[in-house]
Amino acid sequence: MRPADLAREHGLSPQAVRNYERDGFLPPAERTSSGYRIYTALHAAALRAFLALVPAYGHALAGLVMTALHADRQDEALTAIDRGHAQLLRDRETLAAVRRAVDHLSTAQEFVEVRETFPGPQSGPQSGLPRGPLSIGELAHRLGLSPATLRTWEAAGILAPPRDRATGHRLYHPGDTRDAELAHLLRRGGYPLAHIASVVQQIRTAGGTARLTEALDGWQHRLTARGRAMLTAAARLDAYLSLSAEPPGGPAC
Template identity: 35%
Template sequence: MGDGWRTVDVARAAGVSVQAVRLYAGHGVLGDVPRSPNGYRAWTARHADLALAYRALAAGYGGDVARRVLRAVHAGDLRGAFAALDAQHAAWHAERQRLDRLERALAELAEDDRDAGAVAAGASDGTTMTVGEVADALGVRTSALRVWEDAGLLHPVRDARTGHRRYSDADVRDARAVQLLRSTGALLDAIRPVVDALRAHADVAALRAAVDRRRDVLDAVARARVAGLARLHGVLPPP
């Protein structure tokens, strides 16, 4: 076809609509598009390659990142383009690490009933523990237990006579769950549904399945990113 490409030719080659090609050009992801003497855009095969690269990058990194990367490429800022990609890879790697920590935490929580029972055996009355006893047993500060309670993650009862908090075996189990999940970097709002699920199901099978599903998502995105990088490599200037 040579360099006499029309807008519709670029659209067909990229598998998108003519309007999408115009939007890509408006977003700056196709680089310079010179005009012919009659005023029409003078497209080339490179613009089709850039449209394909944008689509592939957007599938793996999202439109915002894809636009940022390709604009940087057109501006001659390859270092900036690579930095934008590296930031996404670092964030995804960090999530994989969080999932690994969460899986280890869930493995420990699978034995939580046994652990909580062993800890509760040291309570002064054999059935409930004070806030100080739970804090000592778990190796956390009493203030942390109070913060978790204020966030709705723990529900200790109050002693009718003294008004002091008393923690049952189930409360200790919940505190242990919060402690482990906090160690993965999870925020309190993210921990709440996990603790609720543990209370409802008394096991972690469903939570482990959710971790596996999230890993599947990460793997699928990683595959899309590899495809996007391959397309990007094809439109980069030579080193």
């Protein structure tokens, strides 16, 4: 096959196929006496595998997998794939934790609104919600963090508690507590402070968690699509590895 024959299946240009070979994503092609590349079914399978790996793991990791395979470092390639699956699992666990937090925070916010409108027995200490604003020490104890961590989050733009006019002490109202709890979950999920600040700011701007719920639905859709892409990539990669393991003349009879 010619480069154009491989390219046509995927809507690529022949030059893109040549570039993939140059970068090591395809095995080296043989040449005719006049210097033209000769591609085979093996190259076609390699191209299908690489292009399936890209939406599943990203271009960089897909390239790493293919170049490792072509350098006879199969364990390195499989380890990279394992890391991709591990990251997907962490993302799923973080998403589930944030969903639980949003449900909890939404319920808590509704409870606070009802309590403030109709004060009564439900505003006692057994409610699980603070009777008033928390101090930095009280919020830190509630989350199992140090006050220094909360001050770091404030410097990063994640928290913005008002100050008591008389003492200058920070006062964490229910909205501030919601932001801190969400930040705590995202931080445990490995997210950097700048990313957490962006998410919390969106909730603060929207005045609640409805916008975050929509974002989480989109996140869930992307994770599902990535999981399906990983299945497709695994099938294409296995087909390529099986073909590359056959003797040059084809499968033995």
